[in-house]
Amino acid sequence: MAHLVLNQLSRAYAGRPAVVDLSLSVERGSLVALLGASGCGKTTTLRMVAGLETPDSGSILVDGRDVTKLPPHHRRMGVVFQSYALFPHMSAAANVAFGMEMHGVDRTRRAKRGAEMLALVGLAEHSNKKPRQMSGGQQQRVALARALAIEPDVLLLDEPLSALDAKLRDELRVEMRAIQRRVGATTLFVTHDQAEALAMADLVAVMDRGQIAQLGTPVDVFERPASPFVAAFVGRSARFRGKVAGGGVEISGASLRADNLPASGAIEVFVRPHRMQVLRPDEGRDNIVHGRLAAIDYTGEVAQLVIDSPSGRFPVDIATTDGAWRELAPGADLRVGWQAADTLWFAA
Amino acid sequence: MVRRVKRTGWLLCMPGFVVLAVAFVWPMIILARMSLNETADTGAMVETFSLATYRKLAEDSFTWQMTADSLLLSATCATFALLLAYPMALLLFRSTSRFRHLLAIVAVAPLLVSGTARVIGWLAILGDRGMINNILRFVGLGVQPLINNWTGVRIGLTESVMPYAMLALLGGFGRLDRLLEEAAATLGAGPMRRFWRVTFPLTLPAVTAAWLLAFVLTVSAFITPHLMGGGRVFVLATEIFDAASVTLDWPAAAALSIYALVLLMLLLGAQATLLRKRRT
Structure with a gap:
């Protein structure tokens, strides 16, 4: 039996649906991320689980208890x-002791467990500081310690890292995940940051307009998206529209090979930018598209190319390790290739 | 970003300083000077430099009784005004209704009516033949004296400072955040404990500020004690008025004014020190 079960939850604001018929099971000790753009209903879902929002219909079970x-x-x-x-x-x-006091934990145990919790988040020396005397990262840790101190049934994290700067966010992401694993808290995690969701979660629920578009492991939602929406929302892609003909997909200027294609019909193709390569004249691939380099952005680990082709503009990421990107200049005509197995497609 | 104001920036404060100097500091100096004059037994004023008027006031037990009465009255009214204004202010602060601004205006509307007009309104409500006493008579409780005595002054003063207390509270509720109460709720605090452990402590600075404002306003209030006390209520403000325009004992009026001023300043200073101590 799953630890936390959301059963056909719905909630509308002034007739505008925010969450629609949402069902989700979270196993004990696992971390499920609700990933979605703002307004997709992920925070409303979390608030309903917390009891801060009342669902219009549906039920929430913890350990089978409604x-x-x-x-x-x-x-x-x-x-x-x-x-x-x-x-x-x-x-x-x-702050950390407050919840324990509300739950009737006596003073000595409060002090002991409070100190343990602050030590757990690495703030043992800051216990007497007021929030305004602490940095954003420290405040975030206090908030986590405060939530964990009540030995919660379920830990609910509402974009807990979004107010921090990028470097600190990455550090705390790792730290929070480690703490969550150590205490074994069943966790529902709301985020709009796909990297955060993929890195931290056991399961990712990609949300769209109040519903779960796909529930799967981070690898599933990235490598095997269930719908064009998920493919477009999680990660970047090159997108081509075409028709199945002669065992391949006909797009303007090329024919693409892909696994398990249907016999006919309109098709939308997705390829991840890092799965594509700029080919030398002697190189071959299952799929090849010709195009002109429109722009090139060096971002450190990769150089992001923007390529104009007869079937539209698309991104390609190339590793900067070998320095080959330096020879590319806007305006150059390129051959871009990838393997059939890296071609995601959806019937359009 | 904060930009360093040039050294000439203080010039902008000059008009304000000039107004304060002409309309406040100068009259205060005249008042202080006046309080050092004496009043002869004939009632004539004698120009001199002595503390005789202060001595006379200090030796009069009536001065002390009146001081105690004034301070107690002000403390009572400020407290009642705050008790009444606090729930209203909290409701208004939290309201998301589109009538919120209208409600706020209604709440401070009494400020738009002159003090005299309000007192006349109270006469109709509290008088022996007023609304409340008519009801009391009807249910057989007999007539209660609700005006021309201390009770009347307390009611009137409380009502007159309530809008100020409201405004001061609303202005001071800035640190209050609904999310903090939600956080307290998720940590297991019921509505009462949420209020007493989170909401109330956060509004305490506003409460103190509002109480002080109400207190200062009631100490210096004149119209309400004068008109609703029926000549039977003696407080600092009415005494100063009587000395200045009834007995025409100007040195006494001046000395009483200075005394009231020093008293208030001492109280405010003590309060500020207390607050600072508690914060550290």
Whole structure:
């Protein structure tokens, strides 16, 4: 039996649906990311689990127990808010102890467990500081410690890293995941950052207009997207429209090979930019498209090329390791190739 | 970004300083000078430099009684005004209704009515033949004296400072954030504990500021004690008025004014020190 079960949850605001018939099961100790653009209903879903929002219909089960009608203070959900929502008038230690006090934990145990929690997030020396005396990253850790201190049934993280700068975000991502694994907290994690979702989650639920477009492992949603929406939302792609003809996909100026194609019909093809290569004259691939280099952006590990072809403009990423990218200049005519196995397609 | 203001920036404050100097500092100097004059037994003013007027006031037990009454009255009214204004201010602060601004205007509307007009309104409500006493008579509780006494002054003053308390509270609720209460709820706090452990402590600075404002306003209030006390309520402001325009004892009026001013400044100073101590 899954630890947390969302059963056909729906919620509308003033007639505008935010979450539609959403069902999801989260296994004990696993981390599920709700990934989606803003307004896709992911935060509303999280708030319904926390009890801060009432679903119009559907139910929420924790360990098989229906908590749909319970107010938030009877639920034991550890929530880390996007802006942390630390109590500004309390020290870090008092913030962490607050939930335990509310749950009737006695003073000595509160102090002991509070100190443990702050040590867990690496803030043992900062227990007497007020939130405003701490950096964003430290506040974020206090928020996590505060949520974990009540030994929550479920840990709910609402874009917990989005207010931090990029470098700190990457560090804390690793750290949070390690802490989550160590305490074994069943976790629902809301994010709009696909890298964050792929890196941290056991399962990713890609959300679109209040529904789950695909639920799968990070590898699944990236390598085997279930729909054009997921393919377009998770990661970048080159997209071509064409028709199945003669065992391949006819696009303007080329015929593409792909696995398991149907006999006929209109088709949309997706290729990840890092799966494509700029070919030397003597090189061959299953699929080859000719195009002209429109722009080139050096980003460090890769150079991002923008290529104009008869079937449209598309991106190609090439590794910068060998320095070959230096020889490319806008305006150059290129041959771009990739293997049939790297061709994702959807019936259009 | 903060830009360093040039050294000539203080010139912009000059008009304000000039107004303050002419309309406030200069009259204060005249007042202080006046308080050092004496009043002869005939009632004539004697120009001199002495503390005789202050001595006379200090030796009069009535001064002390009146001081105690004034401060107690102000503290009571400020407290009641705050108790009444706080829930309203909180409701307004949190309201997402589109009538929110209208409600805020209604809440401070009493400020648009002159103090005298409001007192006349109170006479109709609190008088022996007023609304409340008519109801009391009807249910057989008899007539209660609700005006021309301390009760009347308390009611009137509380009502008159309530809008100010509201405004001060609303302005000071800035740190309040709905999300903090939600966070407290997810940590297991029910509505009461959310209020007392999170909301109220965060509004405490606003409460203190609003209480002080209400207190200062009631200490210096004159019209309400004068008109609703029916000549039976003696507070600092009414005494100053009587000395200045009824008995024409200007040195006494001046000395009382200076005394009231120093008293308020001492109280405010003590309060500020207390606040600073608690914060550290």
